[in-house]
Amino acid sequence: MSGPALRQLAAHRSIHESAHGQVKEMTRSLRFLYENERSKEGLEAEKVILEHWRDHIIAHADSEEEGLYLEIRKERPELSETITQLMRDHELLRKIVGKIEENLEADESREDRLSMYESLLVVNWHHSRDEEKYLLGEG
Numbered sequence: 001m002s003g004p005a006l007r008q009l010a011a012h013r014s015i016h017e018s019a020h021g022q023v024k025e026m027t028r029s030l031r032f033l034y035e036n037e038r039s040k041e042g043l044e045a046e047k048v049i050l051e052h053w054r055d056h057i058i059a060h061a062d063s064e065e066e067g068l069y070l071e072i073r074k075e076r077p078e079l080s081e082t083i084t085q086l087m088r089d090h091e092l093l094r095k096i097v098g099k100i101e102e103n104l105e106a107d108e109s110r111e112d113r114l115s116m117y118e119s120l121l122v123v124n125w126h127h128s129r130d131e132e133k134y135l136l137g138e139g
């Protein structure tokens with residue numbers, strides 16, 4: 001989703017809420033699988049979670065940087081620093097997703113991966129609230 005919908009608080013927020021709710025639920029299920037030693041299912045679940053982060057949340061971030069952020073920076077130069085900070089949040093999401101993939105590839109600690117999935121949720125939650133507040137007039 002991109003274009004005009006991203007400029008409207010309610011529509012944009014509902015994109016955030018829906019994608020976030022799904023990864024949050026998936027992360028909760030993943031923890032349950034690993035706590036119950038269901039490793040094979042856990043690995044399958046991880047593929048789905050990572051795909052979801054990439055296809056929904058990172059793709060949303062990419063489209064903001066290619067459109068909405070450029071437009072807002074042009075219209076409201078005073079928000080330039082805020083946009084730089086929001087882009088740093090996107091970068092953190094990309095880095096953490098990349099780290100999880102490396103960890104998975106090398107078959108390292110699943111406990112470390114669980115904590116990285118949870119970190120992603122925290123960063124994404126704060127990022128979404130800040131974006132709504134500073135760029136879309138929430139507040």
Ligand SMILES: [Fe+2]
Nearest residue numbers: 061064127131
């Ligand atoms: Fe964003």
Ligand SMILES: [Fe+2]
Nearest residue numbers: 012060064131
């Ligand atoms: Fe957004």
